[in-house]
Amino acid sequence: MKSLSMRQRGTWLSQVLCTQLAAAPLALSLLWGLAPSTALAHSSASPTSANEAAEAPVSWPGPMTLSVDATDLDRRVVKVQQTLPVATPGRTLALRYARYLPGGHGPYGDVTRLAGLVVRAQGERLSWRRESADPFTFLVDVPAHAHQLELSFQYLAPVRGSHERASVTRQMLGIEWETVLLYPAGPAAHAISVKPRLRLPSQWQQVSALRGAQGAVVQPAADGWVEFGTVSVETLIDSPLFAGRHLRQVPLDPPGAAHPVTLTLVGDEAATLEASPAQLDAHRALVAQADKLFGGARHFRQYDLMLALSDEFGGIGLEHHESSENGLKPDYFKDWDKAIRGRELLPHEYVHAWNGKYRRPADLATPDYQVPMGNSLLWVYEGLTEYWGRVLAVRSGLSTPEQTRDRLANVVADIAARAGRTWRPLQDTVNDPAIGPGPTREWDTWQRNADYYDEAQLVWLDVDLALRQLSRDQRSLDDFARAFFGGATRGRRPDGSPGPVTYTEDDLVAALNAVQPHDWRRFLRERMDRVGDSVPGLANSGWRLTWATEESSFEGNERGWEGESGNERAQNLAYSLGLRVIGDGSLTQVYWNSPAFEAGLTSGMTLLAVNDRAYKPERLEAAVRANTGGEAPLRLLVKDGDLYRTVTIDWRGGLRYPRLERADGMPDRLGKIWKPR
Structure with a gap:
């Protein structure tokens, strides 16, 4: 089971890095210098006893x-x-x-x-x-x-x-x-x-x-x-x-389709399930665009996109071969033009029908549910699915190019600010599911957490852009999708259900070379194994990361839905002070090596006053803005348990929010990737 794929964690970058980002590829080496570490070893030993295996029918x-x-x-x-x-x-x-x-x-x-x-x-x-x-x-x-x-x-x-x-x-x-x-x-x-x-x-x-x-x-x-x-x-x-009192089924294929796909909505109230024709057409376009991406191959007998819209039923996004479990808030169809509101979830889980269920990494294809899973290729299983899920969302109209650009800007800035990249390689994060319940909440930007989703999707964006550049825009990752995940259905089980066709990294490299000859193993290993280096994703895209002093409408709308405390909006000062805070002043996150970190702050504290005046979100924002290029640090009064103390944060760079802007003299390859087929 995975957390929702639209994780939106605020992040922070040093003032030196910010200057470089506007003109050059992201360079994590410009963060505070930290010693690299070797990757952890992966074990896939089976707990099945020898006697039990010998006697097993x-x-x-x-x-x-x-x-x-x-x-x-x-x-x-x-x-x-x-x-x-x-x-x-x-x-x-x-x-x-x-x-x-x-x-x-x-x-x-x-x-x-x-x-x-x-x-x-x-x-x-x-x-x-x-x-x-x-x-x-x-x-x-x-x-x-x-x-x-x-x-x-x-x-x-x-x-x-x-x-x-x-x-x-x-x-x-x-x-x-x-x-x-x-x-x-x-x-x-x-x-x-x-x-x-x-x-x-x-x-x-x-x-x-x-x-x-x-x-x-x-x-x-x-x-x-x-x-x-x-x-x-x-x-x-x-x-x-899924079952409920209020259930609505919407066919996403024309009548008589051989392997039909259906959207099934379950809600707290019948009114929650009401959607406009245009909204349903976007879901139908998702199915059509996936057909084009995977060459028309459907490796299932039928498929049910099961979507629960509820304040009480828990959020979920979990893939299966012929269905997916999806749980979102009941406002999924509300304010459609203002926010994505989780609309990248269904594309992600649907892509898993091809990537993860039909084609599966060999070490993830275990015979039962007691044998430990090998996760060495989660950066393909999840990272490539995350990439294509967001591509299909914009190609189908579930999101707009503007929203997708703003989302990508946040992801790139977020990855660059994860200080843990200076000691822990991306490949090692595939071990997170086996390690335990996850990193400590206090310092997840230092420990890293499931980065085989967000950073790996940038690796696959890099692959797509490289394919396009090397082939002079004649070939792309779409060609790889058709060859590797399309084709004739194989792997049927005795009960008639579809089974997996496994692959290794060697198979992956060979398939990429068949699309466009290149040293793909080295290309991928450089991005998976190195530490403290540049962030993948924007080179050759025709876009670059820059900064604005105002939030984009996308970020404001999305954070209103994805706040840390239910639906409460979190004030995001990740790229300036290096913290996030909700309305009562609770610090929900402090970023490693950020100005807030250097001041001795940590999550769990409560912010009470800003420059000797009671904390309000707008007051803190105004103080950061007013101190741009100023001469004195900000003074914050915080409560840590029953201890009250004043801290100073020496940040004078103002408010900063990530944006993508066109790079002069380069083709807009992002626009080509996101264009409907």
Whole structure:
């Protein structure tokens, strides 16, 4: 599971770097000098024991059944009944709860939300024990006479105030099947079959890539049960479900399309799902533009863009082969012309149907959900998807060229200001999902965090621009997309679902060379392995980064939606003082080596006064503006716990916000990249 791809973190640049940025490529080496470090080693060892592997059957004898009752909206408790045939009676059976989750790239399964587990065989209750070395594995000694086990347990979905993503509300719910399933150890997930059914509250509808026994879309019967056809465990976990009282489906293809794509909206209220014809046409254009990018190849039977619009249902963006889970605020269709409001999310997740699900890095294609994933090519899986997601957003009209330029200006400036680039190479950030819950909130610009999204998208912009320059604008990354991710569909699973076709870095380099001969391995490795060097992305683009004293309308509108505290707008002084602050004066972020950092500030403090007057956002802004070229530092009164103190910030460069401006004498290659096909 990933955070929303439109991360918008304010950043800061030194006054020397700012002068250079207006006239030359970004040079991170102009930041404060810091010693480089070697990359961390990557491990992909499997936790599966030798004995377990030796005794594991290749497939499982017959399908499991899975019954999930999701009608308890009061307590958010999902009830599970499961049966599974036994391969070898009289032996110990290992049952597993998914730990390594596809799309999350790390051990993000939460077995603590499984409760009430009872195992029976022919009415006899059996004891179970947890594997001491793997708490996600439950061991059951199966009697010699037992040929089937019956399991019951509950999934305790997060409730209000739990500080975890809500998946069940009064109006809608999301079922990720790995949270309500135990599966036998041994066979690969695609070799274990299961027949699922789900009970929904009265009058609710559902959407999922799952179909009925005859391949048709199914909806709840009078008793609320939805009966799906038999699929593999792999297909089940790759086919989450959204359901709700208010659900609207919008076909994005003409009638009769062979592999149709549908936009399904679920909302807190019916009015949330209302959209203008022009807004829906932009989503249809997304599908059409993706067809053009990938040469018309659709490696799925059908595809559901599932979009929840809610203040209570948790935000999400998670890819699957034949659907995607997307959760945004209910104002998605509101003020369409003023802000993007998350409209780059659907393109990103849709691109994953090709990049990540159909073509997958070889070390990410694991047989089950206990084997650790190898993330060495996340900069392709996520970074290239981020790049194409934003390209398709502007080509389809989900965003405008002006908005996309402002977004790119923020990304370039943001990456340049991440001081952690002076010690930690981009390649090492692919280890973040395996390392743990992420960096400390206080200093993420120093530690880096999932930069295989934003910085890697700039690497791929560099690749696209280089392809265009080397070929004299005859070839581009679009040609690579058609060759590498298009073509005939392969990789079908036994249950008929699509499976992945894997690749390595060697395959990637060979495909780029087939488009345009060049030393692509060196090109990519220079950008992935070096530290403290120039930021990729704008060379040969026809644009350069510059600075303005006023926010762009894009930045103001977007920050109103993506503030750190709910919908609260954060005051962004990242490129001047080096901090962000919300309305009550709370410092939400201080940037490493920035003027605020040098003054001893950190996030968690509260700003009380500016130059001896009570803090207000407009007062702080006015003080920074008035001190441009001034003679005295700013004085800030801050509260740190029960300690009050006055600090001075020696910044006299005024307010600074990033912009892109045309570079004289160069072709506008960004405009060509973003032009609809």
